[in-house]
Amino acid sequence: MLPVRRFLLLPLLLVLSLTACAERQEDAPQTPADSSGFPVELKPEGAPAVTLEERPERIVSLSPSTTEVLYAVGAGDQVVAVDEMSTVPENAPRTEMSGLSPDPQQIAGHNPDLVVVESDTDGKLADALAKTGTPTLVLPAPTSLDSMYAQFELVGEATGHEKEGADLARQTKQEIEKLVADAGDAGKGLSYYHELDPSFYSVTSETFIGQVYDLFGLTNIADQGDPSAHGGYPQLSAEKILSADPDLVFLADTQCCGQNAETVAKRPGWDTLTAVKEDQVIELEDDAASRWTPRLVDFVRAVADGVTKAAA
Template sequence: MGFFLCAGRGLAGLLRRRLHNVPLEHKAFLYLLKNKARGDLEMKNWRRLGSLWLLALLLVLAACGNNNAVTPGTGNTADAAQPTQNAGTNAAADNSAAQETTYPYTVTDSTGKEFTFEAAPERIVSLAPSETETLFALGLDEQVAGVSDLDDYPEAVKDKPRMGGFQVNVEAIVAAQPDLILAASLIDEATVKNLTDMGYKVFQSNPKTINEVMEHIRTIGEITNHQAEAAEVVGKMKEEVQTVTDAVASLSEDQKKKVYIEFSPGWTVGKGEFMDEMITLAGGINVASDVKGWSEINEEQIIQANPDVILYAKSVVDENNKTLADIIKGRSGWDQITAVKENRIIALDDNLLSRTGPRVTQGLIEVAKAVHPDLIQP
């Protein structure tokens, strides 16, 4: 049996078969929706809705998705991003490689569906915050015809029409008349079929590594004929990765810190998710690395693992307004863990950790600062 217990049977197994490639930002959404202070829910409703949403969270987190990357399309495409390239030449190299997209342009999404674009989309609906952040980063704000209810970045997104959250508002999408709908893998299959049958292009993505995030950004740049902008964004991201990897390159195995991360109460993440990759790139050792995907924790085994650093999502609170730090510190026996004794329990911006968009490498830097503050300067 693995280091952590994974709820993967019964109803969880049924949901896993349906939502087998759930992206992290939507896993987090299932928990954060009920308690994050965005004005969506009153705290008084937490108890009433909490058990339902937490059950959904636990079932979805138990679903360890496969790695389905987007297949580069036919036309002018850039090379896949490599975080190990020299930081000083990344941006210049990417910009020099950028080209105009030749239409018709054909590309395959993460589900294996093939799409052909006769011209650059002029009206785009985003159903995931990470996709929205990518569109704005590529200078496509005028083309954004609608966003999800969860979108809160950048500031300009607040003026965009809302297309629903976990429940997609099909009527709003139809009213927006998009040439392209960008969605993550959590979107309901029936909704995708409905929109597809109406003639809309629903392009799904599920990047599982930082490199795949960069590749997806380039793909969006190619679809929209914003390759130069995509190259600039990816170049900056590679520089940020290089900043971290250079800073920790000289660490021996003994100098690497054992890290435990908790994104929702009682759950952690193992291999196969980019959050695990962040810990590794930041010179850490994920104490849950012997399991794949999201897993329910065994508290005694965490005590035995004795992490040096504990990371948690800062916006998560329970029905008693306790943060994850409060919950962690209050667990029996956890006061013996090095991270707790030395007060190395560090809150991180869950949006930077959970959204597979252009700010994911800023999340990496924040993880590195938390794990090795002596090596990564603010």
């Protein structure tokens, strides 16, 4: 059975401190929503279409990624409650509600006119909330960067901030493309290991996170000939990692588990790794690479800096 943290992180995925992108989200001006585009039909990828008759004024978000995007498009003033895992921005109205096991009664207590969740596989939540006249918008984890950009635009449409959503998608895409272009071919021929926790859970190239590394031409040691194995989240062994000897190690367990370049170097045998000897153990912000938000730019920047340094 996967550790508890896996169940919290994996659905949110698919890095550095909360720098420029986080600041953009928290400081994004809360522009007045435009009601002229309503009613609007929303067609999220991999989820049921939803029609909003009016601009929502009381939004409950049970998806940490969507919470960030809501604020980034300027709809923060419309958000009345978020789930316990929505830690960014800091001023979001956090509650003890769970996005993994949402309680319709708890949600209804906030009198929302729109509820956003990451999944509702059996449709029970949507059915329960529909009885109160509240629409449920399901926004699954994007499967690609293009899907992420499309979600930015959709959140803008859903909240009356269509222009802001389109601008956010365009700006994020441009920043990522520039980082990749500036790195050029620096990543080709280099291998990496992405660590989700100290028990060596990792990601393959088929995951959202893995696709970011693919932009730089890096080789993922976790693929092991079958990137689709274990749902894209295999648990490696220390022996496998040491044998693969990755050129770069990316740690996405710095906050949850206190991992850093020093702790990695102290692991038995790890001081022989190329990444350790060449000072290529890169400490990431735990959730920056697991949430489809504008902060993904920070993760891409960390990868770009790592491959550029390793190739120098």
